[in-house]
Amino acid sequence: MxxxxxxxxxxxxxxxxxxxxxxxxxxxxxxxxxxxxxxRDNPFVMLVRSIYSQQISTTIAATLYGRFAGRFPRKTPTPRRVVAALSGGWDDATIRHVGLSRQKREYVLDLARHFEDGRIKPKLLYKMDDPAVIETLTRVKGIGRWTAEMFLIFVLNRPDxxxxxxxxxxxxxxxxxxxxxxxxxxxxxxxxxxxxxxxxxxxxxxxxxxxxxxxxx
Structure with a gap:
């Protein structure tokens, strides 16, 4: 946690x-x-969910994310397992089935690599000020300022x-x-x-x- x-x-x-x-x-x-x-207690999962929700309805995003998460132990994707899956572990049919377009696959993979190699340290996110969190998250492909602000509000509960x-x-x-x-x-x-x-x-x-x-x- x-x-x-x-x-x-x-x-x-x-x-x-x-x-x-x-x-x-x-x-x-x-x-x-x-x-x-x-x-919320799992920033990686919440950010993956945010990528899934881009340009589609909340209902469809939830369904597709459920397929994605269901392929991991305890339905909880981790950075290491996501990197393995999206770097060749899953075939194209599986990736399509879990709702990842070519672009979103790149986004989720880049996010997972940032967590896996330590460029994003979850515990430090909690300690950073708001501008630092935004700067850190927007280095990931597919995460813009709006997504980072939603993360601040809904995951970290930053008040202002x-x-x-x-x-x-x-x-x-x-x-x-x-x-x-x-x-x-x-x-x-x-x-x-x-x-x-x-x-x-x-x-x-x-x-x-x-x-x-x-x-x-």
Whole structure:
């Protein structure tokens, strides 16, 4: 286990108290309820999942990743076994069956090699500051800033990440503040400034709030 997995979510009460000062965001917080973000305990697996999810639906990605993981002991791929599998251990038919295009195969293999040869050290990711994590992860083929920011939020639970290139966040900000069009990244930064140092939690509430309020209508 690379990161501690708590038996219950972290205490985000300070974040919620701070964010409730925003009258509009307060509505989303009320609709969603407690923040349930918890850290995840296997960064390699989470990053493989993120590569699988690129450009396809969440449902399809989960199915294909399940096929991939199912070929490893305890359904848990490790860097060493992934390198062996994708460097010649699996034939082309198997690779297609588990849903890896030629490009995604290169991405997953490059990720596995970064973990296997020590260019990415899982325990150190937990200790790095946010810019260092982003710099480290974006050296891997197929992992851009957005994926690294999702890793910071959902795996490491860093509290003050603002993924301004995320279309869901920008659309959520547009709806929340009654804007005529989807705001540009700089506008999102300006709107989000009062959320500091809890911009990750605000982002999470905006994502969840859109779904929660839609289901009420």
């Amino acid at each position: 690379f990161f501690p997995t708590p038996t219950q979510p972290p205490d985000w009460s300070a974040a919620i108290k701070h964010l409730r000062r925003d009258a509009k965001l307060r509505r989303y917080i009320a609709a969603v309820g407690p923040c349930t973000l918890i850290p 990440v603002l993924p301004v290139d995320d279309l869901g966040l920008r659309e959520g900000v547009r709806r929340l503040y009654g804007l005529a069009e989807r705001p540009r990244p700089q506008t999102v930064r300006e709107i989000a400034e009062p959320w500091t140092p809890w911009r990750s939690i605000a982002t999470w509430y905006i994502w969840r709030g859109m779904s929660a309020l839609k289901s009420e209508n």
